[in-house]
Amino acid sequence: MAQTTKGSTIVVTGAAGALGEGVVRSLVARGHRVAAVARASSEARLRALEAELGDACVGFSADVASIDDWTALLRDLTSRLGTPTGAALVAGGWTGGFPLHEAQGDASYRTLLAQNLDTVRTSLHALLPGMVAERRGSIVVVGARPSLRPELGAGMADYTATKAAVVALAQAAAAEVLPHHVRINAILPTTIDTPSNRQAMPGADVTTWVSIPSLAGVVAFLLSDEARDISGAAIPVYGRA
DSSP: OOOBOTTOEEEEESTTSHHHHHHHHHHHHTTOEEEEEEOGGGHHHHHHHHHHHGGGEEEEEOOTTOHHHHHHHHHHHHHHHOOOOEEEEOOOOOOOOOOGGGOOSSHHHHHHIIIIIIHHHHHHHHHHHHHHHHTOEEEEEEOOGGGTOGGGGTTOHHHHHHHHHHHHHHHHHHHHHGGGTEEEEEEEESSBOOHHHHHHOTTSOGGGSBOHHHHHHHHHHHHBGGGTTOOSOEEEEOTTO
């Protein structure tokens, strides 16, 4: 089954974030063309990535929770880079944790739903028809360790629920599109070593965290033809946690 061979066009959402940038760099280093997608508020970061990586990276501004934005995005990027055969759906968020019984209203929960589940569902809905028609493609979504072990998400039940839903959605969709030679997998990282996480947790042992180059490498592998027999998987990437 044809997948994302060298020179393929791959979409990366959340490309202006720490992990997104790492995935973009990893894919470009492997010879792919990357459509780096982020919100309009991050356009300066996209332009910086383009300047750093040259013609292999093209930035696009879009709200990936909007199907209208996706329609315009796919039309634009296809005309410039060709039909995408892979996607890393990195866009997401975390608003901090608290026990459910201490929650003040549902604003934080609604935000997490929009940032985590809605972005992935809308992105899959936009990308899968083209991949199914082409009978090739690979997509990676980002869950979290508590996605499969919810008890580890105590103190952040809302976040855990949205990330568990992301993995369930990906695995159900993977079963739907596998007969059409399209693969979908999830990665399940623990704490990722990013500047914002270091600032938020100054006393933590960062040697146990997951490095961005390591995690980006897992994403690149899952998108590659070397992983052609892997679909519907939830891959633990736990570092030393």
